[in-house]
Amino acid sequence: MAAVGSDEILPxxxxxxPTSISGQVPLDQxxxxxxxxxLLQNLQRISSSPSLTRRARSHSAGYQxxxxxxxxxxxxxxxxxxxxxxxxxPSQIYGALGTNSPPSTAAPSPGSVRIxxxxxxxxxxxxxxxxxxxxxxASRSMLRQSSESGLExxxxxxxxxxxxxxxxxxxxxxxxxxxxYEIQMSVLSYLTPTEIVRCxxxxxxxxxxxxxxxLWSRIDTAEYYTKISSDALLKLITxxxxxxxxLNLRGCVQLREKWLSDGEKISDACRNVVNFSLEGCxxxxxxxxxxxxxxxRLEYVNMSGLSSVTNSAMKIIxxxxxxxxxxxxxWCSHVDTKGLKRVxxxxxxxxDLQAGEISGFDNEDFMQLLFERNSxxxxxxxxxxxxxxxxxxxxxxxxxxxxxxxxxxxxPPRILxxxxxxxxxxxxxxxxxxxxxxxxxxxxxxxxxxxxxTDDSIMEVVQTTPKLTHVELEDLDKITNALxxxxxxxxxxxxxxxxxxxFCEALGDYGMLAILKxxxxxxxxxxxxxxxxxxxLIEASYRVRRRGYGTDLPQVGLHIVAFDCINVTWAxxxxxxxxxxxxxxxxxxxxxxxxxxxxxxxSDETPTPSSSQSPLSPIMPVLKYPKEIIHLxxxxxxxxxxxxxxxxxxxxxxxxxxxxxxxWADYMMAAEEAGTGGAGARRRRRxxxxxxxxxxxDDDDDDSLGPFVGRRRxxxxxxxxxx
Numbered sequence: 001m002a003a004v005g006s007d008e009i010l011p012x013x014x015x016x017x018p019t020s021i022s023g024q025v026p027l028d029q030x031x032x033x034x035x036x037x038x039l040l041q042n043l044q045r046i047s048s049s050p051s052l053t054r055r056a057r058s059h060s061a062g063y064q065x066x067x068x069x070x071x072x073x074x075x076x077x078x079x080x081x082x083x084x085x086x087x088x089x090p091s092q093i094y095g096a097l098g099t100n101s102p103p104s105t106a107a108p109s110p111g112s113v114r115i116x117x118x119x120x121x122x123x124x125x126x127x128x129x130x131x132x133x134x135x136x137x138a139s140r141s142m143l144r145q146s147s148e149s150g151l152e153x154x155x156x157x158x159x160x161x162x163x164x165x166x167x168x169x170x171x172x173x174x175x176x177x178x179x180x181y182e183i184q185m186s187v188l189s190y191l192t193p194t195e196i197v198r199c200x201x202x203x204x205x206x207x208x209x210x211x212x213x214x215l216w217s218r219i220d221t222a223e224y225y226t227k228i229s230s231d232a233l234l235k236l237i238t239x240x241x242x243x244x245x246x247l248n249l250r251g252c253v254q255l256r257e258k259w260l261s262d263g264e265k266i267s268d269a270c271r272n273v274v275n276f277s278l279e280g281c282x283x284x285x286x287x288x289x290x291x292x293x294x295x296x297r298l299e300y301v302n303m304s305g306l307s308s309v310t311n312s313a314m315k316i317i318x319x320x321x322x323x324x325x326x327x328x329x330x331w332c333s334h335v336d337t338k339g340l341k342r343v344x345x346x347x348x349x350x351x352d353l354q355a356g357e358i359s360g361f362d363n364e365d366f367m368q369l370l371f372e373r374n375s376x377x378x379x380x381x382x383x384x385x386x387x388x389x390x391x392x393x394x395x396x397x398x399x400x401x402x403x404x405x406x407x408x409x410x411x412p413p414r415i416l417x418x419x420x421x422x423x424x425x426x427x428x429x430x431x432x433x434x435x436x437x438x439x440x441x442x443x444x445x446x447x448x449x450x451x452x453x454t455d456d457s458i459m460e461v462v463q464t465t466p467k468l469t470h471v472e473l474e475d476l477d478k479i480t481n482a483l484x485x486x487x488x489x490x491x492x493x494x495x496x497x498x499x500x501x502x503f504c505e506a507l508g509d510y511g512m513l514a515i516l517k518x519x520x521x522x523x524x525x526x527x528x529x530x531x532x533x534x535x536x537l538i539e540a541s542y543r544v545r546r547r548g549y550g551t552d553l554p555q556v557g558l559h560i561v562a563f564d565c566i567n568v569t570w571a572x573x574x575x576x577x578x579x580x581x582x583x584x585x586x587x588x589x590x591x592x593x594x595x596x597x598x599x600x601x602x603s604d605e606t607p608t609p610s611s612s613q614s615p616l617s618p619i620m621p622v623l624k625y626p627k628e629i630i631h632l633x634x635x636x637x638x639x640x641x642x643x644x645x646x647x648x649x650x651x652x653x654x655x656x657x658x659x660x661x662x663x664w665a666d667y668m669m670a671a672e673e674a675g676t677g678g679a680g681a682r683r684r685r686r687x688x689x690x691x692x693x694x695x696x697x698d699d700d701d702d703d704s705l706g707p708f709v710g711r712r713r714x715x716x717x718x719x720x721x722x723x
Contacts, residue, residue: 185214194224197232211236213243220248230254234262241269248277250302256282263287267294277302279328284308292316302328304354314339318346325349330356330380337366344369354380356420361386367393374412380420382446388431391421395434408437418444422472425450429457436460443467448474448500455483468492474526475503484511488518500526502561512536516543526561528633534572537562540630541579548627549587553652554580557628563635570668573634574661577645580629581657587624625652 176184188196188209193216200210216236221228228236233255237244247270249255259266263286273295278288285308292298292313298321303309309332317324324347329335337360344350353376360366361384370376371394400409416439421427427450435442442465447453453476462468469492473479484507487493496519501507508531516522516539527536537560544558560576562568629649632642641664648657 184209185212188215193219194227211239213240216240217243218246219244220246221252222248222250225249225251228254230258234258234266237266238269241266242272244270244273246275247273248275249281250277251280253280253282259283259287264290267291271295272297274298275300278306279304281306285310285312288313289316293320296320297323299323299325299349301326303332304328304330305332307333310334311336311339311342314343318342322347323349326352326354328352328354329358330354332358336360337363341366341369344373348373348375350375352376352378354378356380356382356384358384362390362426364390364393364398367391368398370394371397374415377415378418379416380418382420382422382424384424385426386421386424387426388428391427391431392434395438411438413437413441414439415441417441418470420444420446421450422446422448422474423450425452428452429454432457433460435465437464439465441467444470446470446472447476448472449476451475451477454478455480455486458483459486462487462490462492466491467495469495470498471496472498472500473504474500476501477505479504480506481508481511485514488514493518495521497521498524500524501530502526503529505530507531509533509535513539516540522558524559527565528561529564531567532562532565533567534569534575537568537572537632538575541576544628544630545579545582545626549583549624550627551623552625552627554626554629554649556631556646556650558630559633560630561633563633568634570638570665573632573638573642574665574668576630576632577642577657577661577664580626580645580649581654581661582626583624583654623652625654 179187188199191199196210196215200207217240219237219240221233233252237247259282263284267287267290270291271294274297276291276295276298277300279302283306288303288306288308289312292301293316298317301317301321301324303313309329311334314329314335317327324343327343327347327350329340335355335358337358340353340355340358340360344353350373355361358381361381367390370379395414396409396411400411402408403410419435419439419442427447429452432447432453445461445465445468447458455478458473458479459482462471463486468490471487473483479501484501487496487499496515499515499519499522507527512525512527512530512532513536515525516536520543522543525540540558540560547557626649629646631646633639634642641660645657645660648654648660
């Protein structure tokens with residue numbers, strides 16, 4: 001191994017600095033480094049290679065932080081590893097300042113600062129070997145090239161790895177399977193029953209999830225009872241049995257055999273049903289009894305029209321269903337008031353009793369029980385044998401105390417809200433008068449086809465029922481326009497929504513105009529087979545137009561039934577059509593636009609109405625539509641035109657609707673003219689044919705934006721005979 005040259009200590013007579021070769025540094029000006037500078041000053045590089053024969057630097061150099069060469073080890077002490085091996089004392093390396101003695105005799109004096117000066121050995125012998133190529137520091141250009149190539153390789157490798165990882169992630173992630181079961185059920189709950197059944201065909205796992213009872217807590221077969229088989233319906237009921245709360249099997253006649261063979265299985269599976277409907281089903285008596293016994297939580301029971309329902313079923317309901325709130329046994333021919341009496345005695349929560357076409361309502365003892373309970377809010381006893389005396393017992397009770405001043409019975413008022421007595425032939429004015437001042441909460445009253453009733457009793461009732469909204473007086477021959485005028489003056493006029501006076505042939509425009517003017521919330525008016533004329537239709541159109549205009553699409557606000565009215569002509573129907581698509585001139589010709597003015601970044605863009613056009617803002621017309629329109633049911637020969645006109649208005653095509661009404665009016669006028677005789681009959685018939693042709697070729701292919709934009713017309717050029 002080559003000998004390492006010793007460092008030379010050169011004396012200097014002048015001031016010495018850390019960067020000068022020689023000189024003397026005063027003791028009082030010696031720099032004192034602190035912190036990391038003091039630590040880094042003593043860092044020296046010690047090579048780990050024993051075969052270094054040449055070096056391109058001095059024997060000892062301070063550690064540089066920015067150096068790119070690798071370090072094998074670091075010494076923190078003033079090491080002597082670079083000293084000459086022949087030197088045996090520190091005096092050969094360090095010398096005292098201010099002495100000119102040779103290095104061999106130099107010795108440091110106490111208190112002096114030792115400064116080591118290093119000579120460059122440019123022409124000296126090679127004392128170290130170069131670093132290996134893999135650890136040798138390179139130039140900046142070489143480093144940049146190598147770094148760029150390395151980065152490219154790293155990017156390629158990273159992209160490849162990322163692609164592989166992505167593929168692995170895609171192949172390993174299954175969102176549906178990894179999703180919690182509760183969330184899967186929540187997602188499936190948004191599907192309709194038909195869609196859930198279709199999804200069950202995907203796989204076995206999906207089949208199990210789709211028939212989970214959580215999705216079938218409500219089974220209403222009203223929409224698909226004609227499309228589902230008895231086996232599928234039975235499987236659905238039994239699989240979701242404990243979860244079912246609402247079970248509506250209305251019209252499911254296909255379950256008749258299943259009730260006979262698997263009735264107990266269905267009843268055992270469904271133990272928590274709250275609302276149960278069997279209307280229109282074919283079921284035997286045993287299955288009904290077993291199902292009622294297994295479901296003590298029943299609150300709503302609808303068994304109307306079932307001949308298999310008897311008083312025995314009423315007894316079971318009274319014993320096992322104390323929470324019953326609604327019971328519908330209308331048209332059950334084998335049920336009478338004896339069975340209903342047990343239900344009323346055992347079910348204190350009963351609020352709704354529908355028992356139409358049931359015998360026994362002339363029994364005053366049963367009516368006395370209803371009077372004492374006073375818990376019914378809805379009582380439907382249409383087509384029954386109720387009489388004036390039994391109705392009085394229902395309202396007054398037996399032998400009530402009479403007020404001497406008013407001659408009225410002193411009894412608590414009834415809480416009835418809906419009373420249906422239509423087609424009770426035994427009722428007269430004497431029985432209806434018992435309702436006066438005793439049903440202040442009454443909202444619906446149905447007295448249709450009670451042929452013995454007159455204006456007097458009904459007037460007294462409507463004057464004392466301020467919350468009345470629903471009145472049906474169909475087929476009452478003895479009522480007149482005076483009743484309608486009194487109804488328009490009554491306290492319930494502001495709330496009245498539904499009025500039915502069909503087949504009351506004595507009623508005409510005089511009474512109906514008063515109703516239309518005084519009842520702003522009217523929604524349904526049935527007045528077919530009456531003496532009303534076009535005046536009533538015109539007044540109804542005017543009242544609906546007064547409900548205003550808006551930017552939303554129109555909605556049906558008033559239903560009018562006026563067919564078989566001999567005084568209603570096509571002119572009145574045309575007035576209704578024109579009113580439905582009518583837009584005031586002020587709204588049609590106004591130049592109100594919505595503009596958005598551009599301002600600073602922080603300002604908000606606020607649409608402002610402006611009558612002038614802004615060059616930077618697009619013009620957006622504000623389309624207006626009637627808020628509500630009339631749905632008219634009239635003569636069947638005109639009904640198709642009326643329905644098509646309503647369809648166009650409801651979707652906002654007012655221009656198209658106006659064109660249809662105009663063409664239909666031209667056709668009707670030409671048809672009337674063609675039917676007259678005398679001079680010019682041929683010309684009138686020709687005009688009628690032309691009007692019919694124009695009316696028949698009316699198309700609705702183009703949907704206009706409204707009254708502001710005209711519709712695009714289809715080319716109607718004459719073609720050749722072949723085409």
